[in-house]
Amino acid sequence: MNGGINLNQDPYKNNDFIAMYELGWKDSAASASPTSTIAHYSRDYLSYASGIFTVKKPCSLKFTVIGKGSYKLDSGGAGTKITFSITATINNVNQTIHAGTLAATGTLTSTTGSNGAIANFNIGDTFQMSITHNHNTSRAGVDGGMFIQLIK
């Protein structure tokens, strides 16, 4: 008998976009992490609950961060600073795989980060993202997110 069964074909190609995570708007005067979220993701590779992604099959993922901040002028003051981090538990080891600050000190506009970071994951590994805005005097708002690509 000649025949072939391939149950492991993967329809994804290199650099395919497989997840997006958006941390929603936060409007307050104090440093805070936004709470509302939007998550789109491949169920082939990931599961998601309460801000934490869990990897379902071995893969390398590339993270690109976006961040946006602004503030209201009624209290004066200057720019919004956004601090972000992407942390992961890989092989039971907690680690930061990408982190930085998107600063706009002294201006009325924020900046956008576009750094990419790649990490290798196994089944059961997890990752998550957090952002915080920091402004001392004004009501400020911020949101941020990450685009995630599959690297083959």
Added chain:
Amino acid sequence: MTGNINIPMGAIDSTSLPVGAFYGRKSGSTYSIPTSGQQYMVNSEYFSFISDSADANYGKFLCKKSFTGNVNVLATGNLSAAGDGNVWTYLHYKMYIDDTLIASETANVNYKSVAYTSQNFTAGKYTYIQGYNYGNSKSGTADFTMVISL
């Protein structure tokens, strides 16, 4: 006996799977595709992205495979350096699917998030967003994120 068993290639999971994402910043007071800081990602089965600034369709997603999906638009505004007092900014955007205007939004807020569900995307046609930020005679900047998902 000679034969082949043909099992279809594993389909991409179709529950809220992102197949295209766009981010860009726009200044000025007229509608156009945000180009500053532009970021994009696609699932290559469904879209390509026109990243050549010399192309007339620069900044647009070109659909490669017809499907029905959803679009999430997130817009964030920032006042200009000149400022205009104690008001929020006005966000303006137009969102096109299949080269057709689907939504035209103007809102006196700094942040707006809208979901457009059950939209039809046709192979060979373009999807994109145009926008700007302008309020009380002052122009600022606006950041736009658009995510297309199955």
